[in-house]
Amino acid sequence: MQSKANELSNILDLWFAKSTDPLIIKQMSMKWSFFLIKDIIEIIQIYMFLKSINLLNYRNYQELFLELNNQKLIILGDNSQGKTNLLEVVQILSLGKSKRASKDAQLVNFDADNAVIHAKVDKGLGEELAIALMIRKSGRRTLKINEVTKKPSDITHKIYTVSFMVDDLHMVAGSPSERRDWLDSILRQLNIQYKDVYAKFEKALSQRNSFIKSLVEQGVYFPNLNDSHREQLSIWNEMFIEAANTVTKYRKALIQELNPVIASHYKNISGKEDALEVSYAGTELQEADLDKRLRVDFIRSYTTLGPHRDDISFVLKSHNAGDFASQGEKRSIVLASKLSEIDLLKAKHNIRPILLLDDVLAELDESRQDHLLDAVDSDTQVIITTTHLGKHLQKWSENAQIINIKSGEIVEKALLGV
Ligand SMILES: Nc1ncnc2c1ncn2[C@@H]1O[C@H](COP(=O)(O)OP(=O)(O)OP(=O)(O)O)[C@@H](O)[C@H]1O
Ligand SMILES: [Mg+2]
Numbered sequence: 379m380q381s382k383a384n385e386l387s388n389i390l391d392l393w394f395a396k397s398t399d400p401l402i403i404k405q406m407s408m409k410w411s412f413f414l415i416k417d418i419i420e421i422i423q424i425y426m427f428l429k430s431i432n433l434l435n436y437r438n439y440q441e442l443f444l445e446l447n448n449q450k451l452i453i454l455g456d457n458s459q460g461k462t463n464l465l466e467v468v469q470i471l472s473l474g475k476s477k478r479a480s481k482d483a484q485l486v487n488f489d490a491d492n493a494v495i496h497a498k499v500d501k502g503l504g505e506e507l508a509i510a511l512m513i514r515k516s517g518r519r520t521l522k523i524n525e526v527t528k529k530p531s532d533i534t535h536k537i538y539t540v541s542f543m544v545d546d547l548h549m550v551a552g553s554p555s556e557r558r559d560w561l562d563s564i565l566r567q568l569n570i571q572y573k574d575v576y577a578k579f580e581k582a583l584s585q586r587n588s589f590i591k592s593l594v595e596q597g598v599y600f601p602n603l604n605d606s607h608r609e610q611l612s613i614w615n616e617m618f619i620e621a622a623n624t625v626t627k628y629r630k631a632l633i634q635e636l637n638p639v640i641a642s643h644y645k646n647i648s649g650k651e652d653a654l655e656v657s658y659a660g661t662e663l664q665e666a667d668l669d670k671r672l673r674v675d676f677i678r679s680y681t682t683l684g685p686h687r688d689d690i691s692f693v694l695k696s697h698n699a700g701d702f703a704s705q706g707e708k709r710s711i712v713l714a715s716k717l718s719e720i721d722l723l724k725a726k727h728n729i730r731p732i733l734l735l736d737d738v739l740a741e742l743d744e745s746r747q748d749h750l751l752d753a754v755d756s757d758t759q760v761i762i763t764t765t766h767l768g769k770h771l772q773k774w775s776e777n778a779q780i781i782n783i784k785s786g787e788i789v790e791k792a793l794l795g796v
Pocket of ligand 1: 436457486
């Protein structure tokens with residue numbers, strides 16, 4: 379894609395340089411504008427390359443300067459050296475948060491007060507984004523993009539990623555929250571507005587919870603609610619239901635889009651006709667649904683119904699895969715779900731997301747490794763961590779950039795075969 383972008387940029391240069399006659403310029407503009415605008419949009423939308431990552435006091439990295447010079451980067455290192463920490467940085471750059479840290483303080487080096495991430499992203503046609511994010515132990519963040527101060531939440535939708543971590547392999551039979559997080563992280567990248575939709579829901583949930591808790595603290599329980607309590611509760615209910623149902627609608631719409639894609643990937647991976655689908659166990663709420671749960675909600679001082687509790691399951695051959703699928707089938711399901719994520723991002727944003735593979739290849743057999751690596755076309759940027767270059771990866775990684783990480787430092791840069 380870079381060559382396509384360069385080519386177009388050259389055509390444009392030539393075109394503008396040679397067109398001196400106003401009439402010719404006008405005719406040329408009319409003739410070329412449609413094609414060029416279409417092409418430019420295509421290139422701007424598709425092209426994205428993470429060029430560099432510089433870190434200061436990020437987890438076990440005191441200082442790191444990394445230039446990425448190839449679509450394929452392999453981060454090699456023993457256990458606990460900082461491989462996943464580096465992938466986590468790319469996750470933060472795309473999602474705004476790490477999938478494994480619940481608090482920003484965890485991201486800052488034990489001996490420092492703040493961490494800094496600097497990254498450069500090539501967006502094609504000479505456009506470059508310089509992202510500078512300061513993360514403080516206090517939780518306050520500062521973000522600059524091309525030297526301009528932005529809201530910290532503006533970090534999202536600059537780069538897109540699909541990550542496949544060893545922990546994801548437990549997603550099928552793991553807790554419902556893992557599957558909800560998976561679905562929500564896809565939605566966050568697919569829909570710029572989902573972040574606000576979810577934030578609105580969380581606010582409504584927390585307001586309803588606070589109200590219930592405040593009554594419980596006053597010794598007021600469900601059967602003793604007076605008219606004024608009920609009236610106030612119904613205001614919180616209304617806001618909660620509206621926000622909750624919007625989240626549910628987004629999730630269900632995504633599942634509808636996802637299902638044919640995931641089914642087809644699963645068939646390819648398994649080589650069987652076994653039908654796989656994602657199923658959503660929640661429904662859109664009405665006030666009566668909340669009323670039925672009031673007793674339980676007051677006992678727990680917490681809203682026990684809604685998208686924060688809904689389960690999502692993988693249904694294989696009409697049964698919940700979490701309950702009966704073999705380890706191999708579970709791996710195939712997760713692999714199919716990751717490949718579907720890539721497809722959806724490509725289809726929706728016309729973007730090839732950066733694929734982050736954390737130690738996962740060693741967990742897959744050769745045929746599943748093939749399915750994963752085959753999905754990576756030449757325009758996709760891939761970052762892989764591994765403790766060793768197995769035979770399979772070694773073959774795939776010809777000409778890849780390989781760095782060796784030890785105790786949060788690059789100890790050796792190498793190009794395979796050189
Ligand atoms: N805030 C922090 N400050 C300093 N060190 C940290 C911080 N958070 C994590 N670490 C350390 O960073 C080291 C590297 O962690 P990381 O998860 O990146 O290892 P890894 O190379 O992926 O190892 P593995 O192969 O076992 O997955 C660990 O020893 C961890 O204790
Ligand atoms: Mg790791």
